[in-house]
Amino acid sequence: MRMTRREKTATTTVHHRHAQVRSNRRNRQRRLELFEFLFCHRRKNIYIFVMIIQENVPMSEHTSFKVGGPARYFIKTESTDDIKEAFQFANERALPTFILGKGTNLLVSDNGYNGVIIQLGKFFSEITNIGNGKICAKGATPLARLARYTINEGLAGIHKLAGIPGSLGGAIYMNAGAYGQDVSQTCIEVETIDNAGNVRTRTAAECAFDYRHSIFQELAASRESSETILSATFQLTPATDLGKTAKDLESEMQECMTKRRNSQPLSMPNAGSTFKRLDAGAIATPTQIAPGYYIEQAGLKGFRIGGAEVSRVHANFIVNADHATAADIKALSEHVQKAVTEKFGINLHREVILLGEF
Numbered sequence: 001m002r003m004t005r006r007e008k009t010a011t012t013t014v015h016h017r018h019a020q021v022r023s024n025r026r027n028r029q030r031r032l033e034l035f036e037f038l039f040c041h042r043r044k045n046i047y048i049f050v051m052i053i054q055e056n057v058p059m060s061e062h063t064s065f066k067v068g069g070p071a072r073y074f075i076k077t078e079s080t081d082d083i084k085e086a087f088q089f090a091n092e093r094a095l096p097t098f099i100l101g102k103g104t105n106l107l108v109s110d111n112g113y114n115g116v117i118i119q120l121g122k123f124f125s126e127i128t129n130i131g132n133g134k135i136c137a138k139g140a141t142p143l144a145r146l147a148r149y150t151i152n153e154g155l156a157g158i159h160k161l162a163g164i165p166g167s168l169g170g171a172i173y174m175n176a177g178a179y180g181q182d183v184s185q186t187c188i189e190v191e192t193i194d195n196a197g198n199v200r201t202r203t204a205a206e207c208a209f210d211y212r213h214s215i216f217q218e219l220a221a222s223r224e225s226s227e228t229i230l231s232a233t234f235q236l237t238p239a240t241d242l243g244k245t246a247k248d249l250e251s252e253m254q255e256c257m258t259k260r261r262n263s264q265p266l267s268m269p270n271a272g273s274t275f276k277r278l279d280a281g282a283i284a285t286p287t288q289i290a291p292g293y294y295i296e297q298a299g300l301k302g303f304r305i306g307g308a309e310v311s312r313v314h315a316n317f318i319v320n321a322d323h324a325t326a327a328d329i330k331a332l333s334e335h336v337q338k339a340v341t342e343k344f345g346i347n348l349h350r351e352v353i354l355l356g357e358f
C-alpha cells in the first residue's frame with residue numbers, strides 16, 4: 001500500500017510520499033479507517049487528505065456481480081489533483097487505467113485487472129441546485145440520490161431513474177435510462193478531465209449520446225484520450241410547468257420502483273440487463289425489441305453454466321446464483337447469444353462491460 005498525504009491550508013498544498021507498506025486485508029481496513037479519520041479531521045484551517053494506493057484489491061468487492069479477481073492497484077481519488085497523480089502513477093509504470101463507478105455494469109475477469117483502477121471518492125459526491133431548473137452533480141454521486149434530490153426540488157426529467165444503482169459518471173458514460181427517460185434527454189454539459197490533467201466542458205452534443213452510448217466509450221477505447229467524468233449539469237423542468245407537483249413526481253418514481261421490484265431479480269447479484277435492446281426500426285412491437293423475449297422463447301430461463309444463471313424472473317438478467325465465476329457468466333452470455341442467433345437469426349449485443357483478460 002502506498003500513501004500520498006496532502007495537507008491543505010487556504011493557500012498551501014504540501015505533498016509527502018510515504019514508503020510502500022505491504023497490505024493484507026486487515027491492515028488495509030485499518031488504513032481505510034485512518035483515511036476516514038484524516039479525511040474528516042479539521043484543525044483550524046488545515047484539512048488533511050490522504051490518497052491511498054491499494055494493491056491486489058479483489059474486484060468482487062467492487063462489482064454488483066460480486067465476481068472478479070484482484071486489481072493490481074486501486075486508487076480512490078478526492079480531487080482533480082488526485083486524479084492527475086493517479087494517472088501519473090499509472091504512466092510511470094506503463095500500466096493501463098480504468099475508471100470505476102459503482103461497478104453495476106461491469107464483469108471483471110477472474111484473473112483480475114493488471115492495471116490501475118481509479119475511483120472517484122466522497123468529495124465527488126455532491127449536488128448543487130444552480131437555479132432555473134439547472135442541477136449540477138459530481139461524478140460519484142449515486143444516480144438514485146440525484147433523482148430523489150430532483151424530486152424534492154420539484155423538478156422533472158430524471159426522476160424515473162431512481163432505481164438505477166450506479167454513479168452519475170457511469171450513467172453519463174452509458175447514457176443510462178429507464179421508463180422513457182435517459183440522461184441524454186436533460187444533460188446539457190459534462191465536465192471531464194483527460195489523462196494529461198486537462199479539464200474541459202463538453203456540451204451535450206459533444207457527448208454524442210445515443211442509446212446506451214456516449215463519446216466517452218470511444219475515448220476510453222484509446223488509452224491516450226480517455227476522459228474521466230467529473231460532473232454533469234441537467235436542465236430539468238419544474239413540475240408545475242407540467243401541471244404536476246413534487247408529490248406527483250414522487251408517485252411516478254415509486255411506480256417505476258414497484259415495476260422494477262416486480263420484474264427484476266434484485267435479491268441476487270447481477271449487473272442489470274445483459275444485452276442491449278434491439279433496434280426498434282427493424283422490429284415492430286415493444287416486446288419484440290426486448291432481448292428477454294427471445295431469450296425466454298429460446299427456453300433459456302433458468303439455464304445455468306456453473307454458478308451463473310439466466311434469471312427466472314427476467315430473462316435478460318444473468319444472476320450470480322451460486323458462487324459463479326466471471327468465466328461462468330461470460331460463457332453463459334455467449335451461450336445465450338449463440339442460441340438466440342441460431343433460433344431467430346438475431347444478434348444480441350452485450351450491454352455489460354468486460355474488464356481484464358478472459
Ligand SMILES: Cc1cc2nc3c(=O)[nH]c(=O)nc-3n(C[C@H](O)[C@H](O)[C@H](O)COP(=O)(O)OP(=O)(O)OC[C@H]3O[C@@H](n4cnc5c(N)ncnc54)[C@H](O)[C@@H]3O)c2cc1C
Binds near residue numbers: 164178216228
Ligand atoms: C439491478 C440493476 C438494475 C439496473 N437497471 C438499469 C436501468 O434501468 N437502466 C440502465 O441504463 N442501466 C441499468 N443498470 C446498469 C447500471 O446500473 C448502469 O449502466 C449504470 O449507469 C452504471 O453506473 P456505474 O457507476 O455502476 O458504472 P460502472 O459499472 O462502474 O462502469 C460502467 C462504465 O462507466 C465508466 N465510468 C464510470 N464512472 C465514470 C467516470 N466518472 N468517468 C468516466 N467513465 C466512467 C466505467 O469506466 C465503465 O466503462 C442496472 C444495474 C443493476 C445491477
